[in-house]
Amino acid sequence: MRHLLLPSAVFLALAGGLAWHGPAAAAGQLNLLCSVQDEWCSLISTTFARTSGIKVNLLKRGTGEALAQLIAERANPKTDVWFGGTGDPHLQAAEQGLTLEHKSPTLPQLHDWAQRQAQQSGWRTVGLYSGPLGFAYNTELLAKKKLPPPKCWKDLLSPALRGEVQAANPASSGTAYTMIATIVQLMGEDAAYAYLKGLHRNISQYARSGAGPIKAAARGETAVSISFVHDAPGEQMQGFPIATVTPCEGTGAEIGSMSIVKGARNLDNAKKFYEWALSPAAQQLGVAAKQFQLPSHRQTPLDPRIPDFRQIKFIPYDHAKYGRSAERKRLIERWEREVNSLAR
Numbered sequence: 001m002r003h004l005l006l007p008s009a010v011f012l013a014l015a016g017g018l019a020w021h022g023p024a025a026a027a028g029q030l031n032l033l034c035s036v037q038d039e040w041c042s043l044i045s046t047t048f049a050r051t052s053g054i055k056v057n058l059l060k061r062g063t064g065e066a067l068a069q070l071i072a073e074r075a076n077p078k079t080d081v082w083f084g085g086t087g088d089p090h091l092q093a094a095e096q097g098l099t100l101e102h103k104s105p106t107l108p109q110l111h112d113w114a115q116r117q118a119q120q121s122g123w124r125t126v127g128l129y130s131g132p133l134g135f136a137y138n139t140e141l142l143a144k145k146k147l148p149p150p151k152c153w154k155d156l157l158s159p160a161l162r163g164e165v166q167a168a169n170p171a172s173s174g175t176a177y178t179m180i181a182t183i184v185q186l187m188g189e190d191a192a193y194a195y196l197k198g199l200h201r202n203i204s205q206y207a208r209s210g211a212g213p214i215k216a217a218a219r220g221e222t223a224v225s226i227s228f229v230h231d232a233p234g235e236q237m238q239g240f241p242i243a244t245v246t247p248c249e250g251t252g253a254e255i256g257s258m259s260i261v262k263g264a265r266n267l268d269n270a271k272k273f274y275e276w277a278l279s280p281a282a283q284q285l286g287v288a289a290k291q292f293q294l295p296s297h298r299q300t301p302l303d304p305r306i307p308d309f310r311q312i313k314f315i316p317y318d319h320a321k322y323g324r325s326a327e328r329k330r331l332i333e334r335w336e337r338e339v340n341s342l343a344r
Contacts, residue, residue: 029055030269031078035063035085035174036256037211040289044083047285048276054269062209063089063174070098070261080264081273084128086174086210087117087255088181091323094124099259102271106278106297114296117255120320125259128277129286129293131230132253132312133178134246136214141223150224152248153183157198164223165202166213170332174254175210179226180331181322182252185315196339203344218242228254233305234290252317256293
């Protein structure tokens with residue numbers, strides 16, 4: 001059942017009054033590594049700090065960069081919790097023993113896809129939210145250029161879109177790795193890389209972050225982006241002429257995840273934050289920060305701008321396989337070797 005959006009003030013009241021029942025002056029601190037959008041990172045950290053009394057030291061990193069940091073700090077971790085970002089790197093962190101097993105009592109109240117993420121990781125990560133991969137396009141720019149909106153993956157190969165498409169770089173962006181893994185599962189690996197070579201001719205830029213291409217499309221810097229479609233409402237709220245579609249052949253979805261870092265210096269506070277972040281009250285803060293993924297807790301009220309998963313053609317995305325470190329490394333290296341090295 002889909003619910004209407006509550007005012008932001010109600011979100012904050014819920015988060016402050018219901019999500020946390022610990023003492024107002026709880027001691028200690030929490031080192032939080034955050035891989036969602038800046039406004040969301042800031043909102044969850046300040047709300048948790050205010051309601052728990054725990055000082056939050058916030059560090060923002062893209063998913064690829066966050067995983068690299070955890071690997072680099074394996075012997076002396078400097079973070080306690082990794083919040084958000086596409087789930088594949090979280091699964092890779094679990095596989096490499098970088099994160100801690102924690103079986104939350106909230107798990108039975110989460111959607112099945114969030115519970116599967118936890119089970120596949122050996123309870124070392126959990127699904128926070130999910131969002132579908134698709135295309136965003138600038139309606140005014142396409143009209144000016146007399147171009148039809150893309151509806152399918154094959155449409156992005158049109159010669160009319162030469163230099164008019166942006167995607168992110170899979171070496172730094174979980175969004176872009178989800179794109180590659182989706183296309184491989186949809187088309188088969190060799191056909192997928194042939195497609196990516198054709199798409200490369202139309203790419204104007206590979207952005208560092210997954211949110212970069214849709215922001216460029218919203219501002220008329222590119223006509224089309226390959227993006228998570230839940231990023232569009234935030235741009236629309238700012239008045240930008242952006243619309244989205246999910247590809248007709250089928251698409252994948254991210255499972256944004258959360259993990260406790262193995263060797264966390266503030267383990268008790270990490271567990272407190274983890275349980276708080278899985279609550280419906282805390283999960284409503286995503287929409288308060290203009291982020292419109294589907295929350296993992298079944299009881300979280302849903303804003304109507306959150307994509308309706310029932311209307312989208314999804315592939316059976318194999319998160320276990322494509323979340324493995326060796327598979328990610330192999331696919332990205334092939335992309336670098338066969339696609340990104342080509343002239344455009």
